[in-house]
Structure formats: structure tokens, C-alpha cells
Amino acid sequence: MMNRREFVGAALAAGAMQAAPLGMPIGCQLYPVRDRIPQDFDGLLKELAQIGFRTIETCSPPGYQKSGFTALESKAPAEIKKAMHAAGLRCTSSHYPLRELRTAMDERVEYAVALGLEQMVISSFGLPRDAKLADWAKAAEEANKLGEKAKKAGLRMGFHNHNTEFAMLEGKLIYDEIQRVFDPKLVQGQFQVTTISLGYDPAEMIAKYSGRILSMHLSDWSATTKKMAPVGQGSIDWKKLFAAAKKAGVKNYFVEMDMDAMKASCAFLKTLKA
Secondary structure (H helix, E strand, O other): OOOHHHHHHHHHHHHHHHHOHHHOOOEEEOHHHHHHHHHHHHHHHHHHHHHOOOEEEEEOOOOOHHHOOHHHOOOOHHHHHHHHHHOOOEEEEEEEEHHHHHHHHHHHHHHHHHHOOOEEEEEEOOOOOOOOHHHHHHHHHHHHHHHHHHHHOOOEEEEEOOHHHHOEEOOEEHHHHHHHHOOOOOEEEEEEHHHHHHOOOHHHHHHHOOOOEEEEEEOEEEOOOOEEEOOOOOOOOHHHHHHHHHHHOOOEEEEOOOHHHHHHHHHHHHHOOO
């Protein structure tokens, strides 16, 4: 039987499921608020839940030791999972640098399963600026092998793009090349929608790679200020984007901005009918 705290958390999550775009709970990535983790992790989780978030994407503590996640290394995954559930949250995804998975994939899979994750996302290939197209393809092949291990454990592997992958190299768009190499049964994209700042319509890109995009990172882009803006306060057509995401089979989405922008973004997403 559920205790009172667990019941309240489940009720909050159920309410969010009914209101959010894609019929899924609104999620956020912890990275922008990582400075709060060592200070008051439980308080941070409660605040995010009060804002309206119901799912969390975190970052691997060993892989992000210098980014505020070291404080979670001393906590067992069951303890972190319990704290999130107590706040009415679920942790469904986590970021990992490729170099970390390259050396400790088995341990990270074990941790992910214990934490209750559904997705493991490669945050970066970590390639040098002078990397050739063949280097990108080689890293994508390596991701396929890691994705095979994740799949055997019941997890899905993703790859998070940055603007770097939307550069032309040797006459080809890097993102097109790595998507060509990825086996969609093993690795799918986590699409960073602010590629609109480079002239790429995120809805069109997601439609182009329908069935190959696992999740999205959300933040808006102001064509006026040339800076990121809270979701709903920039130039992205969110109804168009979520319609494309639904058709393409996107599984979830995470707002990735500072706390004030996350508050405004969540408020907008609650009203978005998509």
C-alpha cells in the first residue's frame, strides 16, 4: 500500500499526465540547477515538483564530478529514487559523456536500472575541433555498440546534439552523417530544439528523422535578442513542434534552462494543447 507521501506524488503525476503536451508529464534537466544539489537536494526536488515538473533527467555523478553532481556520488541509486518519488518526481533519463560509457558501461547500466531510468543519453562524443567526418562516424558506431548493451538491460540509448553537429564538414551536415551511422534500434537522437538559432526548423528536422528521435531538450530562441528564451517566449512554433514530435514517436521532453526560465516554460507548457 502507498503511504500518504507516495499517494500525493502519484496524484500529482497523474494530473500532469492529463495536461501536458504529448500526453506526457513535463520534464526538466537538472544541469542548469546543479549548484543547488549539494546545498539542498530534497528542497530542490520539491521546488521543481511545485513548479509542475513530474519527470527528471539527471547527469551521471561520476561523469559530472566537476559540475555539481559529485554530491550524489555518496547516495545509492535507491536513495535518490526514493527522494525523487517523495517529491512526486520520477527520474527517467540521464546524461553520460562517451568517455565515461567507454570505460564503465556495465557499471553505469547497473546504476541506471537501479535508479529506474528508461533512457541513457550520450551528452557528447567529446571529439576535438579538428575531427574529421570519419571520426564522427567512428564515434557513432561506438554508440551503437553501447546501445546494444543498454537494450539488453531494457534501456534505450540516446544522443544529445549541440550546435556542433549542425556544421558542414567535408560537404556534409555532421548530424546527417551520424544519423546515417546510428542503428535506430540501438541509438536515437535527443533533439536540442534551439538549432533554430542556426536556421534549422526543429519541427522539420524531427519530421525528417521520424522514428529516430527519442526525446527533446526544450528552450526557446529569441530572434530579437539572439539569446535563449523561456519556452513560449521566442520564435519556435511549439504547436507545430509538438505535432511533429507526436507523429515522429518522440517519447519525452525536458526543459533545460535556469530556474526562472524553467518556471515560465512550465507555465506555458501547461497551457499548450498539442
